[in-house]
Amino acid sequence: MLRNWSIALLVLAIVLAAGCGGGEGDEVVNRWIAPRWTDQGCEDRYEEPLTTAEDMAGRAEAYARVDITPDLSVLDATQKQVLDELVAAGSIMDDLFRVQATPCYDALARAVADHRGEDRAALQRYFAINMGPWDRRMHHEPFIGDQERPEGANFYPTDMTRADRDKIASGEADLDGLFTMVRRDADGDLVAVPYSDFFGPGLAQAATHLRNAAELTENESLRAFLEARATAFETDDYYESDMLWMDLDSVVEVTIGPYEVYEDGLFGYKAAFEAFVTVTDPEQSAQLASYKDELPWLEANLPLPDEDKNLDRGAESPIRVVDLVYSGGDTRAGIQTIAFNLPNDERVREAKGSKKVLLRNVMNAKFEQILAPIAQVVIADDQVDLVNAESFFMHTLWHEMSHGLGPGKLVIDGRETEVRLELKDTYSTIEEVKADVMGMWDILKLDAAGRDYFAAGIDRKQPVTFLAGMFRSVRFGINEAHGQANAIQFNYLLDKGAIAHDPETGRFHVNFDRFLPAIELLLNEILVMQAEADYAAAEAMIATYAHMPDVLADALAKLDAIPVDIQPQFGHYPDM
Numbered sequence: 001m002l003r004n005w006s007i008a009l010l011v012l013a014i015v016l017a018a019g020c021g022g023g024e025g026d027e028v029v030n031r032w033i034a035p036r037w038t039d040q041g042c043e044d045r046y047e048e049p050l051t052t053a054e055d056m057a058g059r060a061e062a063y064a065r066v067d068i069t070p071d072l073s074v075l076d077a078t079q080k081q082v083l084d085e086l087v088a089a090g091s092i093m094d095d096l097f098r099v100q101a102t103p104c105y106d107a108l109a110r111a112v113a114d115h116r117g118e119d120r121a122a123l124q125r126y127f128a129i130n131m132g133p134w135d136r137r138m139h140h141e142p143f144i145g146d147q148e149r150p151e152g153a154n155f156y157p158t159d160m161t162r163a164d165r166d167k168i169a170s171g172e173a174d175l176d177g178l179f180t181m182v183r184r185d186a187d188g189d190l191v192a193v194p195y196s197d198f199f200g201p202g203l204a205q206a207a208t209h210l211r212n213a214a215e216l217t218e219n220e221s222l223r224a225f226l227e228a229r230a231t232a233f234e235t236d237d238y239y240e241s242d243m244l245w246m247d248l249d250s251v252v253e254v255t256i257g258p259y260e261v262y263e264d265g266l267f268g269y270k271a272a273f274e275a276f277v278t279v280t281d282p283e284q285s286a287q288l289a290s291y292k293d294e295l296p297w298l299e300a301n302l303p304l305p306d307e308d309k310n311l312d313r314g315a316e317s318p319i320r321v322v323d324l325v326y327s328g329g330d331t332r333a334g335i336q337t338i339a340f341n342l343p344n345d346e347r348v349r350e351a352k353g354s355k356k357v358l359l360r361n362v363m364n365a366k367f368e369q370i371l372a373p374i375a376q377v378v379i380a381d382d383q384v385d386l387v388n389a390e391s392f393f394m395h396t397l398w399h400e401m402s403h404g405l406g407p408g409k410l411v412i413d414g415r416e417t418e419v420r421l422e423l424k425d426t427y428s429t430i431e432e433v434k435a436d437v438m439g440m441w442d443i444l445k446l447d448a449a450g451r452d453y454f455a456a457g458i459d460r461k462q463p464v465t466f467l468a469g470m471f472r473s474v475r476f477g478i479n480e481a482h483g484q485a486n487a488i489q490f491n492y493l494l495d496k497g498a499i500a501h502d503p504e505t506g507r508f509h510v511n512f513d514r515f516l517p518a519i520e521l522l523l524n525e526i527l528v529m530q531a532e533a534d535y536a537a538a539e540a541m542i543a544t545y546a547h548m549p550d551v552l553a554d555a556l557a558k559l560d561a562i563p564v565d566i567q568p569q570f571g572h573y574p575d576m
């Protein structure tokens with residue numbers, strides 16, 4: 001009797017689930033959107049059964065599953081509760097990003113969940129990695145169906161005319177706002193919808209989690225940030241909380257909100273949601289913080305006319321070395337971030353500099369799984385031993401420091417503006433070239449000036465590790481800002497003879513005497529371009545250098561067996 005009763009319950013549960021057309025998975029992301037702004041006409045967007053790319057298994061296997069489960073034994077019970085609330089808020093950012101990235105996300109996710117083809121498991125895994133149907137490492141080509149990715153992702157209507165684009169670019173009515181979605185009103189006119197309205201339900205829930213964490217934490221700087229950030233979710237004014245984020249001094253930390261503009265490939269105007277929940281390593285951070293004293297010296301020595309130097313930028317540039325516990329949203333899609341530099345708000349950067357956060361456990365995972373094996377294949381025999389984890393870490397560190405150097409706010413013909421706004425869609429790529437090249441320049445310049453921060457032989461170890469690292473980066477595809485930036489550097493350095501290819505072995509090496517001069521030349525070009533807000537020059541550099549030369553393509557073809565990237569498995573929060 002009891003047994004029949006449970007079977008009846010089970011049947012009832014199945015019927016109920018089926019009755020809602022797929023069950024609770026239905027509104028995974030739509031539940032966070034204000035009902036009047038959810039995407040319309042989604043049912044017809046993808047035909048069923050889904051047509052999928054042929055090599056789904058191969059694509060998915062390019063990402064090595066890596067366990068990201070840092071030691072949390074140093075945390076007390078309260079800190080662990082705080083961590084739970086922060087991860088809950090972070091997982092909402094993950095959902096909001098899916099909305100921003102992919103029109104009709106829920107309808108598509110449902111179709112993927114219902115997919116019954118042989119490639120089912122690989123498809124589902126790859127859809128999760130890319131957070132949508134476009135392959136982030138293959139020029140955003142569709143691996144589901146045949147619809148091209150809208151350049152502006154889901155930030156803008158998908159049916160825009162030339163006139164619509166011009167109107168957005170004109171900045172009318174906040175259409176170019178960092179924290180607005182662009183949609184059509186009842187008359188078909190473009191309107192800017194503030195994130196706090198568009199994502200109202202999601203941001204309210206995220207704010208609740210942040211306030212819960214604020215109540216729990218015993219750390220004053222974290223409490224102040226969380227309260228201000230919760231308010232920012234409701235007001236779209238992130239300034240105060242960005243300032244407070246700079247002052248965080250807590251073992252458990254979070255970076256959460258709308259930040260980077262890479263996902264908006266149309267204009268680079270719109271900030272994408274993301275979250276990093278981390279635990280800090282205070283010892284490492286203190287050691288690295290000593291580097292910040294060098295920033296004024298570096299700025300003063302940049303290969304740039306003095307009048308374009310940014311000498312009064314905020315002096316405080318904290319550095320954190322942390323272990324990642326959870327990430328969500330923009331940063332979790334496709335290629336995994338090993339370091340970031342925030343906030344992007346130039347007002348905060350002028351006042352306080354910017355904070356560099358290095359994700360040590362992610363970086364170590366990538367060096368071991370990817371960079372070391374790549375070097376064994378592509379670097380000349382007599383240089384391969386120079387590739388080392390410390391240099392990989394150092395370049396990443398100085399890359400992040402370099403985002404805070406050079407031109408930021410500008411005055412052009414009396415008009416106040418920013419490099420980001422003037423370089424528009426080229427900005428992300430150009431800024432990444434700047435940070436990569438300047439990061440290398442910083443280290444070699446400090447070493448040449450006799451500073452004793454670095455290991456012996458850094459002047460050789462650093463360039464060769466950098467060279468190996470470029471192969472790792474261009475494997476991401478040269479469509480996205482970081483990959484494109486690496487292709488530019490690779491081709492430029494090849495042009496100048498700073499790196500060279502041996503046709504006999506197919507391997508590459510560094511010409512040490514030409515390396516620093518070439519780096520300095522490229523850095524000068526980029527900095528002048530930014531200082532003069534020279535959009536045409538930025539476009540020209542991308543057109544000239546952001547391509548894949550045959551020697552590079554041939555070398556990459558030999559790396560097939562090596563994972564392209566990692567897919568983190570967050571052991572402490574496996575379901576989020």
Ligand SMILES: [Zn+2]
Pocket residue numbers: 399400403431432435
């Ligand atoms: Zn960067």
